[in-house]
Amino acid sequence: MDHDKLLNLGAELGRRLMTSGAEIYRVEESVERLLSAYGADPQVFAIPTCLIVSVNTPDGHPITRMCRIPAHGTDIELLERCNELCRHLCREPLPLEEAQALVDHLEPDRRQFPSWVLLLGYTAAAAFFSLFFGGGLRDCLAAALCGMAVGACLLFGQRFTGSNVFFRTLICSAVAAGMALLLVRAGLGQSQEYITIGTLMVLVPGMALTNAMREIMAGDIISGLTRTAEVLLVATAIALGTAIPLVFSSPF
Amino acid sequence: MQECFSVYFLPCLWAFCACVGFGLVFNIQGRGILICGFGAALGWLVYLLSTRYLAGDIVSAFLASAVIGFYSEVMARVRRCPVTGYLQVALLPLVPGAGIYHAMQYCVAGNTELFLSTLLHTIGFAAALSVGAMLITSLLRALLPRLHLGGH
Numbered sequence: 001m002d003h004d005k006l007l008n009l010g011a012e013l014g015r016r017l018m019t020s021g022a023e024i025y026r027v028e029e030s031v032e033r034l035l036s037a038y039g040a041d042p043q044v045f046a047i048p049t050c051l052i053v054s055v056n057t058p059d060g061h062p063i064t065r066m067c068r069i070p071a072h073g074t075d076i077e078l079l080e081r082c083n084e085l086c087r088h089l090c091r092e093p094l095p096l097e098e099a100q101a102l103v104d105h106l107e108p109d110r111r112q113f114p115s116w117v118l119l120l121g122y123t124a125a126a127a128f129f130s131l132f133f134g135g136g137l138r139d140c141l142a143a144a145l146c147g148m149a150v151g152a153c154l155l156f157g158q159r160f161t162g163s164n165v166f167f168r169t170l171i172c173s174a175v176a177a178g179m180a181l182l183l184v185r186a187g188l189g190q191s192q193e194y195i196t197i198g199t200l201m202v203l204v205p206g207m208a209l210t211n212a213m214r215e216i217m218a219g220d221i222i223s224g225l226t227r228t229a230e231v232l233l234v235a236t237a238i239a240l241g242t243a244i245p246l247v248f249s250s251p252f
Numbered sequence: 253m254q255e256c257f258s259v260y261f262l263p264c265l266w267a268f269c270a271c272v273g274f275g276l277v278f279n280i281q282g283r284g285i286l287i288c289g290f291g292a293a294l295g296w297l298v299y300l301l302s303t304r305y306l307a308g309d310i311v312s313a314f315l316a317s318a319v320i321g322f323y324s325e326v327m328a329r330v331r332r333c334p335v336t337g338y339l340q341v342a343l344l345p346l347v348p349g350a351g352i353y354h355a356m357q358y359c360v361a362g363n364t365e366l367f368l369s370t371l372l373h374t375i376g377f378a379a380a381l382s383v384g385a386m387l388i389t390s391l392l393r394a395l396l397p398r399l400h401l402g403g404h
Contacts, residue, residue, distance in 0.1 A: 021278075022336060076280045076337035083334045111281045121276030128270035132263055132345065197350055201270070202277075206349030207340055209374070213382035231352065239356035 001038065003057045005096045010035045010042065011053045011065040012103050017082045018051055018067075021074035023211070024220045027051065030086045037090040047223050048230075071165060077110050115155055122151025122202055130198025135191060139198070142189030146179045146199040154202075165230070166237045172203055173241030181245050196242065203238055205231040260300055264293040267345040275341055284337065287327050291342030295320040299346060310380045316346055317384030324385075325392050339385055348377045 014031040022030075028044045031053055035042035043054045054064040085106060089099055113121075126147020131140045153161060153172045161168040180195040189195045209231045216224030271292035275285035295316045302312035324338035351374035358367035 022334070026334065026336065074278045074337075074340065076278050076284070078279070079336060080333050084332075112279060113276055117276055121273045124273030125270050125277065126273075128266045128273060132266035132270055133350070197353070200353055201344075201349055204349030204353050206347030206352060206378075207344065209352060209378045210343060210347050210381050211340070213375075213378045214386055217382055217386050232356075235352040235356040236359070238353055239360045242353075242357070243360060 002096060003040065003055055003063060005100065006035065006038050006040060007053060007055055007063055007065050009096060009100050009103060010044075010055075011051065011067055012100070013082060013086060014044070014046070014051050014053060015067045015069065016078065016103070016106055017086075018046065018048075018069045019072040020076070020078035020082060021072065022079050022082075023218070024048070024215055024223045025218050026083075030083070033090050034086055037093050038096075047220075048226050071163065075110075077112070078107065081106050081110055118155060119148060119151045122154070123148045125202055126150070126199045128198075129201040130194045133194055133197055135194030135198060139189050139191055139194045142180065142183040143195045143198040145183065145188075146176050146195060147202060149179050150176050150199055150202055166233055169203055169234050169237035170241040173200060173238040174244045176200060176203070177242040178245035181249055200238060200242070203234075205234045208234070260297060263300065264297050267296045268293040271341050271344050274344055278337065278341060280337055280341070284331070284333070287331075288338055288341035291320055291323050291327070291338055292345050294323060295342055296345045310376050313346055313377050314380040314384040317343060317381040318388050320346075321385035321388035322392075325388060335389070343381060343385070346381055348374045348381075351377060 010031045013034060014027050017027045017030060024046050027046045031044045031051075032042055035044075035053070035055060040055045045052045049069050051067045051069060052064065053066075054062060056062050085102055089102075093099070094102070123144050124147075127140045127144035130143035131137075135143065150172050153175055154168070157171075158168075161171045176199040177196055180189065180192050180199065183189040183195065184192045208227055212224045212227035212231060214224075215227065268289040272285055272289040275288050280288060298319045299312050299316035302315050303309055306312065306315070320342045321339065324335050324342055327338055328335035351370060355367055355370040355374055358364075358370060
């Protein structure tokens with residue numbers, strides 16, 4: 001068997017699992033199982049920004065591949081497809097070329113929502129979270145508008161906000177707080193607190209903090225600490241971003 | 253009856269709708285999105301009942317996330333999908349986003365005491381959530397070795 005191709009197969013599948021937002025233990029376990037199914041004895045190491053896979057060829061020559069993992073969101077559809085393919089390959093290992101072709105098709109062939117549905121998702125999340133936290137019907141409408149603005153910034157505004165997570169979050173939360181302020185002044189919203197917090201649920205890294213804790217409990221201490229640091233960074237960005245409109249509006 | 257509606261039913265309904273919205277953002281296709289929303293509503297109901305009749309909020313978070321964990325694991329095994337998506341979306345209403353936000357607000361305002369106490373409480377809350385979910389995952393993995401592949 002060609003161990004270079006096998007290594008590529010494992011690393012590519014692992015990379016896709018990572019970018020779809022899978023937990024570290026799931027990535028490591030999946031790649032390990034996949035390569036073991038092909039008869040190799042792999043070593044896999046993953047942290048949120050990096051994946052390293054290493055195998056030994058039959059004549060004892062070690063080969064290693066490292067993938068840098070870019071910043072990514074969560075894509076459950078891709079995760080489910082990767083997982084399905086991994087289990088399928090573990091049950092009946094296909095020839096390497098075929099398997100590689102299947103892995104290459106995972107990403108382009110997956111079902112995706114068009115961007116207006118994603119925008120609707122952001123809108124609904126913000127609107128219903130403001131109701132959830134105790135806002136009234138008018139707050140809900142205002143939060144829907146704010147959520148739509150934040151969603152548009154996240155989806156279409158990458159040219160302006162850049163790919164840096166700190167600045168993107170700062171700008172988005174400034175937009176959210178600014179719009180909440182304007183809508184309350186304009187008389188649509190009643191409580192700025194409920195509108196802002198509902199909208200910020202889209203940005204706030206509560207999920208990331210819980211995931212970080214889960215990773216620490218699962219024994220992936222480095223990943224957990226990395227994520228915790230990111231959570232604090234993002235939360236600081238949100239706090240700073242929401243302070244900007246308040247500072248500018250206070251003289252008026 | 254009226255109280256039951258506004259105290260328990262409405263928040264759970266809002267949690268359901270909000271989490272369906274998040275499901276769209278997380279690209280959850282098909283029926284899975286409704287399952288996630290229902291899990292969120294269930295978890296929040298448990299949390300509400302538990303804070304009212306049983307215990308403080310951290311213990312309630314633990315209970316609620318254990319219930320969500322069990323629900324998600326069962327659904328993941330039934331649908332033969334990874335548990336990640338169900339768990340993440342269903343935990344969203346409980347997740348201490350507001351806590352982190354307020355903590356950093358205190359930090360930026362220079363109010364160190366409130367910052368530290370809010371931060372520690374938030375971390376405790378998140379830890380309770382993760383322990384609850386992890387506990388159920390580990391228990392099911394230990395108890396149902398035959399079905400292990402289903403949740404892989």
